[in-house]
Amino acid sequence: MDKLVQGIDRVYIHKSSLNSSVVERFFRLFPREKIETIEDQPNTKSRGALSAREFDQSKRQVLITEFQGQFFKQCPGFKPGLICCNYFVLNLGLQCNMNCSYCYLQSYINSPYMTIYSNIDAAISQMRELAEKYPDKAFRVGTGETIDSLSLDPLTLYSRHLISFFNEFPKWTLELKTKSDHVDQFLDVNPAGNTVVSWSINPQNIITHEEHGTASLEERLSAARKCRDKGYQVGFHIDPMIWHPGWKKNYSDLVNEVAKRFRPNEVAHISLGALRFVAEQKDIMRERFGMKSFVTNAEMFPSKDGKLRYDGKLRADMFDTLLTLFREDSPEWKVLLCMETPETWIARLDTNPRHVREIREFFQPLPRS
Numbered sequence: 471m472d473k474l475v476q477g478i479d480r481v482y483i484h485k486s487s488l489n490s491s492v493v494e495r496f497f498r499l500f501p502r503e504k505i506e507t508i509e510d511q512p513n514t515k516s517r518g519a520l521s522a523r524e525f526d527q528s529k530r531q532v533l534i535t536e537f538q539g540q541f542f543k544q545c546p547g548f549k550p551g552l553i554c555c556n557y558f559v560l561n562l563g564l565q566c567n568m569n570c571s572y573c574y575l576q577s578y579i580n581s582p583y584m585t586i587y588s589n590i591d592a593a594i595s596q597m598r599e600l601a602e603k604y605p606d607k608a609f610r611v612g613t614g615e616t617i618d619s620l621s622l623d624p625l626t627l628y629s630r631h632l633i634s635f636f637n638e639f640p641k642w643t644l645e646l647k648t649k650s651d652h653v654d655q656f657l658d659v660n661p662a663g664n665t666v667v668s669w670s671i672n673p674q675n676i677i678t679h680e681e682h683g684t685a686s687l688e689e690r691l692s693a694a695r696k697c698r699d700k701g702y703q704v705g706f707h708i709d710p711m712i713w714h715p716g717w718k719k720n721y722s723d724l725v726n727e728v729a730k731r732f733r734p735n736e737v738a739h740i741s742l743g744a745l746r747f748v749a750e751q752k753d754i755m756r757e758r759f760g761m762k763s764f765v766t767n768a769e770m771f772p773s774k775d776g777k778l779r780y781d782g783k784l785r786a787d788m789f790d791t792l793l794t795l796f797r798e799d800s801p802e803w804k805v806l807l808c809m810e811t812p813e814t815w816i817a818r819l820d821t822n823p824r825h826v827r828e829i830r831e832f833f834q835p836l837p838r839s
């Protein structure tokens with residue numbers, strides 16, 4: 471907790487959030503001189519992208535405010551040209567206190583703060599409305615799109631609210647996705663079996679080189695084991711796979727490490743994704759991480775959805791290598807390709823995922839609210 475508090479220089483609290491539980495908690499955890507109450511909502515609409523320095527600073531300043539819009543959004547993978555495992559994202563904040571070289575938040579954040587939305591009650595009400603409107607639907611909801619699901623959770627305790635809500639709706643699934651090892655704050659909440667805590671993982675050399683300020687591989691896998699032992703489902707995203715000299719050996723060691731610690735029936739899913747980013751973030755990445763990063767100096771090509779990706783052969787080699795390793799260990803591992811084109815899906819899994827019985831339900835269209 472001390473490390474989290476020390477990593478934040480300033481906390482701005484909008485007056486509309488003063489009575490929220492999260493603000494009450496920040497007042498308890500932070501020295502008074504770090505906290506400032508503000509009257510006006512900062513206007514970020516008219517400003518352009520942040521400079522590299524402002525982006526770095528935004529990771530050390532928190533703004534707590536109410537979110538005024540619709541909390542729910544369909545997953546960004548739901549786009550022409552991509553096959554996506556069709557779920558909803560619930561954004562409870564914007565920006566992250568960790569620092570990955572490839573982070574897509576670099577492409578669009580224009581606010582000089584790490585924003586935490588204080589009105590989680592409104593998010594829960596919106597989910598309740600949806601649950602009542604579609605009682606037979608099995609919604610899947612993830613919270614890790616614009617903020618890591620758990621890295622700030624010891625400060626907000628939002629996981630506890632969400633897990634308790636999802637316990638009321640056993641058909642729904644909650645996915646908490648993280649690169650931190652912050653799980654102790656919710657492990658005493660009994661899960662109904664429909665919360666999946668998932669980790670984005672990479673070989674340790676890639677974590678050290680590209681995923682600054684995140685938990686080590688050992689810490690992530692140990693946290694996953696703790697969750698599993700408490701009855702939570704766990705998942706892994708080997709994503710983004712990053713090419714580097716020796717990548718086959720390092721990713722093979724990673725698969726072995728997962729297989730050594732978990733059996734396939736203990737892991738809800740493993741998704742694979744290769745490095746991708748939008749061209750707009752190239753400059754800021756280079757300015758922030760230089761050219762020694764395996765991400766900034768990668769050779770990338772535009773794909774149909776507008777993102778830059780490795781060329782098709784390398785992606786195919788990466789997916790084949792990992793799929794083969796998992797299949798050789800056991801055909802029971804549930805491995806998916808995330809945010810990939812239909813061509814890659816069909817070539818690598820020999821079929822369109824909508825036709826795979828075990829995972830078909832992930833791809834059923836959900837009603838638009």
Ligand code: SF4
Pocket residue numbers: 565566567568569570572573574575616617618649684
């Ligand atoms: S953990 Fe996720 S959100 Fe945070 S910096 Fe890394 S990629 Fe970005």
